[in-house]
Amino acid sequence: MKILKFGGTSVGSPERMKKLLDIIRPAEEKQIVVLSAVAGTTNTLVEISQAFIAGDKRKAEALIKGLRAKYDEFVDELFLSAEGKENGRELISYHFDFIQSFANELFTPIEEKIILAQGELLSTTLYHFYLTEIGVRSKLLPALDFMKIDEDNEPVIPYISDHLEVILGGLTDHNLFITQGYICRNAFGEIDNLRRGGSDYTASLIGAAIHAKEVQVWTDIDGMHNNDPRIVKGTYPIAHLTFDEAAELAYFGAKILHPQSVFPAQKYNIPVRLLNTMEPKAPGTLISKDGAIKGEVRSIAAKDGITAIRIHSSRMLLAFGFLRKVFEVFERYKTPIDMITTSEVAVSLTVDDTRFLSDIERELKDFGSVEIDVNQTIVCVVGDFSINTHGYASRVLDAVKHIPIRMISYGGSDFNISLLIDAENKVEVLRSLHNRLF
Ligand code: ADP
Ligand code: ASP
Ligand code: MG
Secondary structure, three states, X not given: OEEEEEOOHHHOOHHHHHHXXXXXXXXXXXXXXXXXXXXXHHHHHHHHHHHHHOOOHHHHHHHHHHHHHHHHHHHHHHOOOHHHHHHHHHHHHHHHHHHHHHHHOOOOHHHHHHHHOHHHHHHHHHHHHHHHHOOOOOEEEOHHHOOEEOOOOOEOHHHHHHHHHHHHHOOOOXXXXXXXXXXXEOOOOOEEEOOOOOHHHHHHHHHHHOOOOEEEEEEOOOOOEOOOOOOOOOOOEOOEEEHHHHHHHHHOOOOOOOOOOHHHHHHOOOOEEEEXXXXXXXXXXXXEOOOOOOOOXXXXXXXXXXXXXXXXXXXXXXXXXXXXXXXXXXHHOOOOOOOEEEOOOEEEEEEOOOOOHHHHHHHHOOOOEEEEEEEEEEEEEEEOOOOOOOOHHHHHHHHOOOOOOOEEEEXXXXXXXXXXXXXXXXXXXXXXXXXXXX
16 A cells, blocks of 8 residues: 655646546555645635634635635536536535634634644545546545544554554455545544644654555655755755655755654655655655765755753753753643753753743743743754764854854764754855755
């Protein structure tokens, strides 16, 4: 079984949706197709929810009307027969009347997540209806029946595995399955999601849960590039990355992959391919266990919205157990730490989740003085930085010698150097590193 995930632009128009069959080729082998919402939909659903939260029913209604008009057009172009168009219109009415009905409800994060789920529910059902219309047999697998996260928002792979096994076990005469990316149920059984860009994560979790042969992530670019193509000119795709390298790049901002999506595939050793829907013959990027290249810098990524915290304490001097106490504060507030550097009298670390920052700051003040810098960016350079390869670290630092650096993290692994800089210097740092390293 293969898992094929198609992102928002890959299902972004009726024409594109129709072209997916060139890639899926249903007769060839069993496949689970994971679809994102049609491009732009989730953003608009977020805006609709914000309008409901703000109590601005008029704005919500206007946004709903605008989005619905787009879907009416979509349905008109996608289906050929009068019956197909009618079924499509009924589906649109059902979902949009449902979204509109929240105008009369108490609106909490629970309702927001239900609204955000409508995009993937729409795209998958539309595609399933389309396949049915043209006589291609497919089965819709409701992700809400098997995709599960726990109290810490972590996916529960054994649950996903057990449920998928039962579901698929009852459908052995089917070859082509369609399911929703991004959406799931949480520990309380409520509708939830795997955070923005989460359809990649869905694909990787399904791949891990059923021990698939391969996970293919089809998007609008020909693989993982060696720098952010939205910012730097002249980037190129990387043929092969290890799981570790890809995980590092995804976690530190390469938008092509959801930050956590490499881990399930890595744990169960399922190869992941990043491929371009617009150029299906291009080789893309293969992510697998092997493939590290000695003595090379592979790629650069950047993660915005970082907050740096420095705790300065004379008590750190020669004290054991100090770092444990600091980490326990972050653990109590379920706040992950990204980067860390220490000196004899101070420790600096970074977080991107600032929901509990003031509580964390208050508790850290028990240990010493605390300084906080917002609007920071982590730039992550991935490549061979192993102990036997010299010269690369100095080339990285040389490329940014004209920029103030807040933190440097080196030696944590063999394949990464991370720099913390002010967000306003990001573009210059990415370009300068690109010019000097490739
Ligand atoms: P999808 O909707 O298919 O999930 P995304 O927009 O989430 O697609 O991801 C693809 C986009 O990621 C590309 O269009 C590109 O602009 C951006 N991107 C950022 N960094 C990289 C990188 N290092 N390599 C490739 N694409 C990247
Ligand atoms: N539709 C969701 C989003 O826009 C999930 C995804 O596209 O992967 O974030
Ligand atoms: Mg994406």
